[in-house]
Amino acid sequence: MxxxxxxxxxxxxxxxxxxxxxxxxxxxxxxxxxxxxxxxxxxxxxxxxxxxxxxxxxxxxxPTDDDHRIYVVVDDIDAHHERAAAAGAEIVVKPFDTDYGSRDYTARDLIGNVWSFGTYRP
Missing domain, CATH: 3.30.720.120 (Signal recognition particle alu RNA binding heterodimer, srp9/1)
Structure with missing residues (x-):
């Protein structure tokens, strides 16, 4: 999976x-x-x-830089977010709960690629 x-x-x-x-x-x-x-x-x-x-x-x-991204499933969004922020990732959207039961956040890496992290598993 x-x-x-x-x-x-x-x-x-x-x-x-x-x-x-x-x-x-x-x-x-x-x-x-x-x-x-x-x-x-x-x-x-x-x-x-x-x-x-x-x-x-x-x-x-x-496409613009926000028209495509990578979505990564992680178990503990808040811990992952803290780690990313501490490492210098630009946090675009802080952790939040979705209406479909996921907890997500979005960040940019060191060259601006957009990464979305969440607990939702397609």
């Missing part, structure tokens, strides 16, 4: 799910919609591997 998952953001998450399925052969594991019917989160598989995607990219054809 993996602990590291790539996360991609798209201006139109529903179109991205269909494109990744049709063009690259990924299979849809889960799609979660908001009250407005828009895709809020999706999980797609390629063999035993999984990616997650969500809305959020700007309208340009090229």
């Amino acid at each position: 993996s602990n590291i998952y790539p996360v991609f953001r798209y201006p139109n998450a529903r179109a991205a799910v269909e494109f990744l399925r049709t063009a690259f052969g990924l299979t849809v594991q889960e799609v979660h919609e908001g009250p407005d019917g828009e895709v809020r989160h999706a999980q797609l598989r390629y063999g035993d591997d999984l990616i997650m995607l969500a809305p959020g990219a700007g309208p340009s054809a090229r």
Whole structure:
């Protein structure tokens, strides 16, 4: 079972799910919609591997530095957050509880890559 998952953001998450399925052969594991019917989160598989995607990219054809990231599952978010902060990671979002039962935080590494950590296991 993996602990590291790539996360991609798209201006139109529903179109991205269909494109990744049709063009690259990924299979849809889960799609979660908001009250407005828009895709809020999706999980797609390629063999035993999984990616997650969500809305959020700007309208340009090229992603920004926040349109893709790595999600890492950890057991103790607060201890992990303290360790990262002490090591000099830029904390973008402090630890918080989600409405789907995870505890998460987000940080940037030494060159600005965005890393999300949480207890949610896809």
